[in-house]
Amino acid sequence: xxxxxxxxxxxxxxxxxxxxxxxxxxxxxxxxxxxxxxxxxxxxxxxxxxxxxxxxxxxxxxxxxxxxxxxxxxxxxxxxxxxxxxxxxxxxxxxxxxxxxxxxxxxxxxxxxxxxxxxxxxxxxxxxxxxxxxxxxxxxxxxxxxxxxxxxxxxxxxxxxxxxxxxxxxxxxxxxxxxxxxxxxxxxxxxxxxxxxxxxxxxxxxxxxxxxxxxxxxxxxxxxxxxxxxxxxxxxxxxxxxxxxxxxxxxxxxxxxxxxxxxxxxxxxxxxxxxxxxxxxxxxxxxxxxxxxxxxxxxxxxxxxxxxxxxxxxxxxxxxxxxxxxxxxxxxxxxxxxxxxxxxxxxxxxxxxxxxxxxxxxxxxxxxxxxxxxxxxxxxxxxxxxxxxxxxxxxxxxxxxxxxxxxxxxxxxxxxxxxxxxxxxxxxxxxxxxxxxxxxxxxxxxxxxxxxxxxxxxxxxxxxxxxxxxxxxxxxxxxxxxxxxxxxxxxxxxxxxxxxxxxxxxxxxxxxxxxxxxxxxxxxxxxxxxxxxxxxxxxxxxxxxxxxxxxxxxxxxxxxxxxxxxxxxxxxxxxxxxxxxxxxxxxxxxxxxxxxxxxxxxxxxxxxxxxxxxxxxxxxxxxxxxxxxxxxxxxxxxxxxxxxxxxxxxxxxxxxxxxxxxxxxxxxxxxxxxxxxxxxxx
Numbered sequence: 001x002x003x004x005x006x007x008x009x010x011x012x013x014x015x016x017x018x019x020x021x022x023x024x025x026x027x028x029x030x031x032x033x034x035x036x037x038x039x040x041x042x043x044x045x046x047x048x049x050x051x052x053x054x055x056x057x058x059x060x061x062x063x064x065x066x067x068x069x070x071x072x073x074x075x076x077x078x079x080x081x082x083x084x085x086x087x088x089x090x091x092x093x094x095x096x097x098x099x100x101x102x103x104x105x106x107x108x109x110x111x112x113x114x115x116x117x118x119x120x121x122x123x124x125x126x127x128x129x130x131x132x133x134x135x136x137x138x139x140x141x142x143x144x145x146x147x148x149x150x151x152x153x154x155x156x157x158x159x160x161x162x163x164x165x166x167x168x169x170x171x172x173x174x175x176x177x178x179x180x181x182x183x184x185x186x187x188x189x190x191x192x193x194x195x196x197x198x199x200x201x202x203x204x205x206x207x208x209x210x211x212x213x214x215x216x217x218x219x220x221x222x223x224x225x226x227x228x229x230x231x232x233x234x235x236x237x238x239x240x241x242x243x244x245x246x247x248x249x250x251x252x253x254x255x256x257x258x259x260x261x262x263x264x265x266x267x268x269x270x271x272x273x274x275x276x277x278x279x280x281x282x283x284x285x286x287x288x289x290x291x292x293x294x295x296x297x298x299x300x301x302x303x304x305x306x307x308x309x310x311x312x313x314x315x316x317x318x319x320x321x322x323x324x325x326x327x328x329x330x331x332x333x334x335x336x337x338x339x340x341x342x343x344x345x346x347x348x349x350x351x352x353x354x355x356x357x358x359x360x361x362x363x364x365x366x367x368x369x370x371x372x373x374x375x376x377x378x379x380x381x382x383x384x385x386x387x388x389x390x391x392x393x394x395x396x397x398x399x400x401x402x403x404x405x406x407x408x409x410x411x412x413x414x415x416x417x418x419x420x421x422x423x424x425x426x427x428x429x430x431x432x433x434x435x436x437x438x439x440x441x442x443x444x445x446x447x448x449x450x451x452x453x454x455x456x457x458x459x460x461x462x463x464x465x466x467x468x469x470x471x472x473x474x475x476x477x478x479x480x481x482x483x484x485x486x487x488x489x490x491x492x493x494x495x496x497x498x499x500x501x502x503x504x505x506x507x508x509x510x511x512x513x514x515x516x517x518x519x520x521x522x523x524x525x526x527x528x529x530x531x532x533x534x535x536x537x538x539x540x541x542x543x544x545x546x547x548x549x550x551x552x553x554x555x556x557x558x559x560x561x562x563x564x565x566x567x568x569x570x571x572x573x574x575x576x577x578x579x580x581x582x583x584x585x586x587x588x589x590x591x592x593x594x595x596x597x598x599x600x601x602x603x604x605x606x607x608x609x610x611x612x613x614x615x616x617x618x619x620x621x622x623x624x625x626x627x628x629x630x631x632x633x634x635x636x637x638x639x640x641x642x643x644x645x646x647x648x649x650x651x652x653x654x655x656x657x658x659x660x661x662x663x664x665x666x667x668x669x670x671x672x673x674x675x676x677x678x679x680x681x682x
Contacts, residue, residue, distance in 0.1 A: 163322025
């Protein structure tokens with residue numbers, strides 16, 4: 001325990017010293033402690049009288065603690081850590097030490113085959129390179145290469161014949177050459193932390209190469225970010241009650257030196273003759289009398305080249321397996337071919353996604369979820385033409401595919417919401433998958449998909465707020481399309497059909513009565529679309545099939561049909577809605593009073609609950625009196641029916657509907673609703 005340690009340890013140390021021995025204490029694995037900075041401070045403060053006077057104490061930590069201590073000492077005025085240690089050493093081995101170690105442990109067993117020593121040298125360079133001069137990683141690499149019997153899993157022949165071993169050795173040789181240069185070595189003895197920074201910076205190139213990257217960006221900011229991340233290291237364990245110390249950062253002066261040296265490294269790797277000349281003068285390299293022999297004569301040019309038009313970017317001419325990469329022109333051609341394949345695959349996946357909901361791209365265009373600029377037949381033909389064009393070209397057929405991708409990607413959110421709404425309310429309405437296009441048109445009319453789906457639109461969201469939607473995969477990016485497609489195909493019928501009863505319709509009409517009264521009031525309030533509104537719209541049942549949720553989208557044709565239907569049809573169609581429609585069309589107070597009296601006088605056709613009478617009275621009393629209006633008959637869809645009501649009262653109807661709503665038109669004539677008739681040919 002602690003008391004015994006404080007009492008007995010000084011006695012033991014005194015006896016060891018009296019015997020003529022110098023006691024040495026090594027405290028290892030301190031980096032495994034939670035919050036090493038706090039714990040080490042506690043240890044030293046508790047044992048200070050022993051640590052300072054009675055022996056040599058060595059505290060072994062990791063680089064995080066070393067860097068934090070250096071940062072504290074440099075940034076503070078004699079912090080307590082300044083007096084803790086007589087010396088602070090960052091142990092960093094060089095290639096010579098590693099080569100000596102590896103030459104000792106990789107034994108060549110007689111009979112010796114030709115070039116086995118050279119194979120051992122190449123393998124040693126590979127081990128050092130993969131370990132990035134880290135001893136722990138070096139031992140792991142050795143363990144990976146050796147079997148349980150201690151024999152290497154690779155043969156000398158494999159090392160000599162596989163190109164990757166030679167290329168990795170060349171990489172390591174170039175790193176070692178840069179680390180030998182005076183611009184760096186002058187700092188290493190006095191600043192071991194800078195030595196580790198230099199190693200981290202130079203191995204940036206190797207790490208990108210090993211990841212399979214085609215190029216490495218060595219801009220100042222990229223190098224800064226890499227080094228700061230290396231300095232921060234793994235997440236430092238700290239006491240949750242104490243604030244996390246800020247990670248150390250590379251200085252601008254050090255960064256300038258290191259960026260220059262990293263580019264010098266790439267310069268050597270891009271011109272292997274200069275590397276041969278540089279290493280030719282090396283001496284005392286264990287196991288290697290002539291370092292330039294590591295660089296094969298067959299390797300013409302270099303391992304890197306500067307990327308055209310980009311000063312800090314270098315392209316790798318070989319991959320990490322030793323296979324040569326294609327030329328810039330070949331890679332550009334491949335990129336074009338890959339891009340074209342990707343565009344075709346995108347169009348195909350988008351089509352599958354929409355089809356999984358029972359729809360087509362043309363349906364989404366017709367419903368204005370996608371813009372009219374998308375012509376799916378042109379996109380399909382473009383995919384066929386693009387697939388048959390030469391791989392390295394940029395055919396004209398790619399343009400429609402690229403435009404389709406851009407538009408579809410910009411509207412991913414609207415597309416997902418549309419598909420889910422159609423699926424959800426088609427199922428609730430008890431309709432088959434083949435009716436999905438009809439449901440899309442009905443919901444689109446009611447919600448106005450065109451405004452809601454447009455990017456940057458200030459309109460209400462396509463899915464009304466508060467509406468509970470199915471739990472389906474997100475569609476935040478094109479990569480999510482396949483997951484949503486699978487969900488639509490595999491999840492089956494998720495919603496049970498909801499019976500559409502007269503009571504449900506009456507309840508919906510009651511909500512619309514309040515909405516329309518609010519619509520005509522001077523202080524209009526917002527209201528929300530309900531699930532029953534969308535169910536009725538999907539089933540093509542009123543009131544949703546006769547109205548639109550954004551009332552400002554109702555045109556003369558919409559309001560006119562609503563008025564005619566509500567005058568002519570019986571319950572659950574309410575007569576008050578006819579008065580609201582006539583008021584929206586601009587008809588005045590006198591006409592509304594006469595029409596209300598006529599409707600009240602036909603109880604066999606219309607029922608008037610007290611709430612309806614009160615609401616209708618308010619609609620009439622708050623309206624403005626105007627003279628009689630026009631009856632406009634159009635031979636087909638026309639400009640007048642599609643326009644919004646103005647100050648002149650107009651009731652518009654298509655010629656084909658005149659016979660259907662003859663009774664309603666006669667009723668309006670009887671109350672002197674119109675003073676003239678206009679006709680619009682088709």
